[in-house]
Amino acid sequence: MATMKIKKGDTVRVIAGADKGKEGKVISVDQKNGKVVVENVNMLTKHTKPSMANQNGGIIHQEGPVDISNVMYVHKGNAVRVGFKMDGDKKVRVAKVKNGENEVID
Template sequence: MSAMKIKKGDTVTVIAGKDKGKEGKVLAVNVKDNTVLVENVNMVTKHTKPSAANQNGGIITKEAPLHISNVMLMADGKATRVGFKMDGDKKVRVAKATGKVID
């Protein structure tokens, strides 16, 4: 399995779909399904039954996963592709637009 180019905590922009152009922080990455959960992007309504955690139940809005191909990493205020390079004996992510090391 190859390394994921987007990680939890990264700032990304949506490049396709109904929320195209929106930016947000990655809350979770699902490697198995190649999906990401982005803060305040791809909001869906969910009808919930009353439970111990939610006494009233009702309609809640929450983020739904996006396919990882529909988001692009933001580096220095602009969207960029991500590459990898060896920095000594450590593999690091590199922004293709600027050539800078991301992490």
Template sequence: MSSLKIKKGDMVKVIAGKDKDKEGKVIAVNVKNNTLLVEGINMVTKHAKPSMANQQGGILHQEGPIDISNVMLLHKGTPTRVGFKMDGDKKVRYAKKSGEVID
């Protein structure tokens, strides 16, 4: 399985869909479905029954998954495509716009 270009904790910008041009931090990445959860993006309502964890129950607002192709990584505030290159014997991500190593 190939490694994804976006990881948990990255800042991303939405480039397609109802939340276009919004930015947020990646909360979780689902490699199997190529989706991710981004803070404040694709908010959905969920109706929860009262339980031990949630005594009150009611309507919850939470992030829904967004396809990984609909976001772009932000590097120093600018959206950029991501590439991989070898830095010595280590594989690293780099921003294609500036050529700088991301991590």
């Protein structure tokens, strides 16, 4: 499978679906299934039984996975595409900004 362009800790914006327009930090990335979990996006309601970890049980709200194609990396306040460039002998991620210049992300 191709290299994932979104990593854990990146700030992303949702571009499709019920949560379109929301921004958040990536909590986890599922490379095999092409999914990401973004904080406060695609909130799910889960009913839990009482257990040793959670004495009361009850209703828990947690984030659900979003397809990687439905999010874009946020660079300096703008949603941008991400690509790769060779910097000497290292492969680095770059933000493809509108003016044609590619800016190194990390």
